[in-house]
Amino acid sequence: MSERTTGAGEAPHYDLAVVGAGAVGAFAAYYAVRRDPGRRVAVITHAGRGAGATRLSAGFDTPTGHNPAQRALAARSTALFDELSAGLGDAGRAPVDVRWLVAREHAAALDATMADGGRTRPVTQEQRALLDRMFPGLSHGDDQVLLATAPMTAGRPQWLADRLLDEVLGRPDNVLLEGFRVTEVRRTGGRVELVAADGSRITAAQAVLAPGPWVLDGPVAAAARERGARVKKVVAFHIMTPPPAGAPALVLEDADAFLLPHRPGGHWIFSITSPDWDRGPDEPLAIDTRDRELARDLLARHVPGFLPHLLGGRVFSDCFTPGHLPVVDTVGDGVVMAFGGSGSGYRLAPAMAEDALNLLDGRART
Ligand SMILES: Cc1cc2nc3c(=O)[nH]c(=O)nc-3n(C[C@H](O)[C@H](O)[C@H](O)COP(=O)(O)OP(=O)(O)OC[C@H]3O[C@@H](n4cnc5c(N)ncnc54)[C@H](O)[C@@H]3O)c2cc1C
Incomplete structure (x- = not known):
């Protein structure tokens, strides 16, 4: 016994x-x-x-929060991830440069989300030139700005x-x-x-x-x-073209979407905010035409060169709280x-x- x-x-x-x-x-x-x-x-x-x-998680870690409690959790998690990396030798995390596309009038609000109190700054000419090479056809409205922060991390959850x-x-x-x-x-x-x-x-x-x-x-x-608590479908498309060395992530802040170089997969991940609420994990979940239209619309506006490479992705349910x-x-x-x-x-x-x-x-x- x-x-x-x-x-x-x-x-x-x-x-x-x-x-x-x-x-x-x-x-x-x-x-x-x-x-x-x-x-x-x-x-x-x-x-x-x-x-x-x-x-199925994309493993993107932007230590941000939309309220003080969330920022405290994000900051503490960053410290714990760092401890873990030191303790285990490898926590499956790699630094990634992050650029943000945001409406000019929301830039201050974005700064306020940073859990480490760090500030965004306008991208330099050099950074902009790199972005143009990495994100084919990169464009945005006159009322939007491209900002840079210190590197964040991409993990392997x-x-x-x-x-x-x-x-x-x-x-x-x-x-x-x-x-x-x-x-x-x-x-x-x-x-x-x-x-x-x-x-x-x-x-x-x-x-x-x-x-x-x-x-x-x-x-x-x-x-x-x-x-x-509610459940919602979470969708991250794959952009089936290899991210060049040194490629940054691009957060489309106002659309709650991001493009992340996914080195292990040899492609980009394009996370969007799917509108499908109350979809639980035991349901058959799939990327549907509504998700695809949303993704295509964002790409058409900001990175049209990625449109031909938008193929498949990952989808699951997650629990959302107020x-x-x-x-x-x-x-x-x-x-x-x-x-x-x-x-x-x-x-x-x-x-x-x-x-x-x-x-x-x-x-x-x-
Ligand atoms: C496509 C996608 C992309 C994402 N991208 C990111 C990202 O870039 N960055 C980020 O931070 N987050 C991301 N997320 C969110 C993140 O992955 C989830 O919030 C997180 O993984 C949830 O972890 P969890 O341990 O709470 O749940 P899960 O990983 O779902 O684990 C739940 C566990 O509970 C067990 N379980 C549940 N009920 C029972 C029961 N009754 N009896 C026994 N076992 C039970 C299950 O078997 C499972 O082991 C993404 C999610 C998805 C779907």
């Missing part, structure tokens, strides 16, 4: 159950073990590793989640439970009991619930709805929920996970 089994017929017991093996769950499990290497952790996913939004989970699962007492769809989380006999769709169960002293876009169809659905501010909160004794990436959950995942553990461990939050 396993050490984790407390008696005949009893459910396996862990110190911490983490529901979710995406970016948020992987960080939570990793930080839990870092804080207390003796803590026995069960990471749970309803399918397998890489089943969620993290797998699924690679990183796997790397973090490997660290956790490399310890013999920790497990990954796959195909374990948690339907209920309840408190019994001083423990948190997690019940799966097939009736199997485990217990834990504490639990972090990080279900990503499945949040409205699981144990914290009611609490998430109360917080105004103000795009993630929810990290206690949902029961010893149970914390963390969701609401709102299309930026990779870049905010470290601070979300740290906050979740701080709540469980009685420490101050970010």
